[in-house]
Amino acid sequence: MPLLHIDDTGFLLDGKPHRLLSGGLHYFRVHPDQWADRLRKARLMGLNTVETYVPWNLHEPRPGTFLMDGALDLPAFLDLAAQEGLQVLLRPGPYICGEWEGGGLPSWLLAEPDIRLRSQDPRYLTAVDDYFEHLLPPLLPYLSTVGGPVIAVQVENEFGAYSDETAHLEHLAATLRRCGVDVPLFTCDQPADLGRGALPGVLATANFGSRTTPNLAALRAHQPDGPLMCTEFWIGWFDRWGAHHVVRDATHAAQELDELLAAGASVNFYMFHGGTNFGFTNGANDKHTYRPTVTSYDYDAPLDEAGDPTEKFTAFRDVIAKYAPVPAEPVPPRGPKLAVEGIALTDSVPLLSAVHTLGGAAVRSYRPRTMEQLGQDFGFVLYETVLPAAGPALLEVEGVRDRAQVFLDGLPVGVLERENHERALALTVPRPGALLSLLVENQGRVNYGPGIHDRKGLTGDVRLDGTDLTGWTCLPLPLTGLEGLPFARTAATPVGPTFHRGTFDVAEPADTFLHLDGWTKGNAWVNGFPLGRYWSRGPQRSLYVPAPVLRPGRNELVVLELHAAHLARTADLREYADLGPTED
Incomplete structure (x- = not known):
């Protein structure tokens, strides 16, 4: 692959002016047998590059256990991109946001009760450095400096929306370099956050989906020379449970794209193909109210969730054709479907009668333990204790993360939802010694803002008529099989x-x-x-x-x-x- 360089005039590819026409395509949101199809369609829309995050929480599910095979075979994905003639923008985190569970940060970090994520906390830095030291060596052969497709690597992700601790970005950039990354580095931030999230000596890029001219002007004001690039050109959006399906008009999005390319800027569509939050991998937002993201990550993108071209595919290809060569092949047809x-x-x-065939070892504890203290990433925890007396009572749960179904002797008596700020439930205990069970679901760890310190399960004391309930059995139910x-x-x-x-x-x-x-x-x-x-x-x-x-x-x-x-x-x-x- 040719080498990408950055100078005062813009991007150069093997010394010639170059524009990045890129699209987001997350390998971990697409079945690996479908990677080649999605990459081919990226080329057919006129893209010369694809972008992907790397989810730390999947690649290192437990400290020291590192996975890079099957659906996580990133080298295989990079091989397929190279075979298609596509360059790659790699965004390895450690934090990725992406409406992904916990923003990609592994849940086991939160087993430390006072850890400060995305900071210079030595415990966090040690874990990050170890992650990069495992992730990067297998990827070095894929850097463009040795003939691979990876032409640039991102440092962190929208850090300016979270902190202004430049020392942390400097540490991450130094770690990438120490681990052998010798291609250009870049940061990305929303225009208002460029002053906080940019790193001196590293290319700054901006994220936006509208108001293209003023947003590019803000990027140019911050960075007087060098390329203009929108690393996340938001041409759609994600959905949350309980809201509407979000769509964006293809004609308007194409007009914004035309304005961006006419200004000479490079672009990365977020997303070209969104894919799916399979299993329990969706994230959530919490701006005073918890809002979990849905399973689909269709994103109203040029390729829909099943990889079929949408109206945006044609609209964007027509705009791209005004500025760069586009393959003469026709728009791919809709793939076959089954009914x-x-x-x-x-x-x-019934789940409650089968829990011991599903869970790990039950843990006895004086007070409820969080998922992270139980060494658990996703799924449910079943908490149980015996109640001392019969009669009407008020159950109070200090912290529900995120949804608790409450049972007495196996019979449902109510639900407590974090999203609705529910912490109390009136019930009638049928007998002394009745079994209280709370089946608590992790609906997705928060992926944006200070709420990323999002521990799951029961996160505080549980009281009955004001008296602490103790003597709990905590049974993890990750449902991995x-x-x-x-x-x-x-x-x-x-x-x-x-x-x-x-x-x-x-x-x-x-x-x-x-x-x-x-x-x-x-x-x-x-x-x-x-x-x-x-x-x-x-x-x-x-x-x-x-x-x-x-x-x-x-x-x-x-x-x-x-x-x-x-x-x-x-x-x-x-x-x-x-x-x-x-x-x-």
Whole structure:
């Protein structure tokens, strides 16, 4: 690959003026068997570069355990990008935001009760340095200085929106260099934060999706020379549970792109292809009210969640063609889709009766322990203790992170939601010695702002009529595998947290969308692959099923319904997504 240089006039590629036409494509949000397809479509839209974050929390799920294979095989993704003739902008964090769980920071950092993330806290720096020392050596052969596709690497991410501690950025940049990164470095910030987040001697870039001319002017005022670049050109947005599906007019977005390219700037579309927050990987925001992000990361992007070109693909390609060569190949057609109606989920097992086949070792503690203290990343924790007396009582929970279903002797008595600022529940204890159970769901760690110090589970004391409840059993339920569940055929529809299982036949695998009409809230798996969360509150009303997770012949669908399935206990695979109503 040619070498990228930066001088006072702009980007130079092997000494010739160059414009970066890039698009966001996160390998960890796309099934690896579909990477090549998405990269080919990036080239066909006229892009010469793709951008990806790197999620520390997936690559190092536990201290010293480093993963880079399968869906996390970043070198394989970089190989495919190079084969397509695409350059790569690498954004390794350690913090990435991205509406990703915890902004990509591993949850085990929060086992330290007073750690300061994204700072010069020695405990944080030690962990970051170790992460880079494991992540970067396998990636050095992919730097453009030795013929690879990676032409530039980002330092942190929108740091100016969080802090003005320049020493921290200096440390990160020095660590990247010490670990062998010898391509250009850059930072990115929203225009108002450039003064806090830029690093002297490192290219500053800006993030915005509108008001292109004044935002480029703000970047030029901060950085009088060098390239103009929008590293996150927001052409869509993400969705949160309980709101509308966010879309942005393709014509208006194309006009903003035209304005940006006419100014001579480089661009990275955020996103070119959003993908999916599979499993439990969605993040959340908390600006005085907790707001978890949905499973889909469609982002109203040029490629939709299933990788099909949208109206924006054509609109953006037409604009790009005014400024750079665009492949003569036609717009790729919509891929094949699969439909299977009326999948019967006939086998069931209540979660509370099966927890010991799912969880790790139960931990006895005087007070409830957080997920992080239990060494757990995602999923649920079941907290249980025995109540001393019968009768009406007030249950108070100091900290619910993020949603607690409350049971007495296995029967549901209420729900406490962080999003609604709920901390108390009136109940009637049926007998002395009744078992109090709280099934607490991590709905996604906060990924932006000071709220990233977001510990999960029960984060404080629990009281009954003002008296502290002690003597807890804390059982982690990460749900990383569902093997061993004792499913049985049941005629009646179970109420309360229950796993439901059914099978369906496929002649030829193709992309499809799982619709759970009439179901309430939970998670779904196909052939053991975690599709993500569903919730009747919307806006999202379907889950994307990538073709590679299906197989010819018999397939298995498992649904964890936390409340109540509809009476028929059926699900549908349909050829279309339903991401919910828009505001228009």
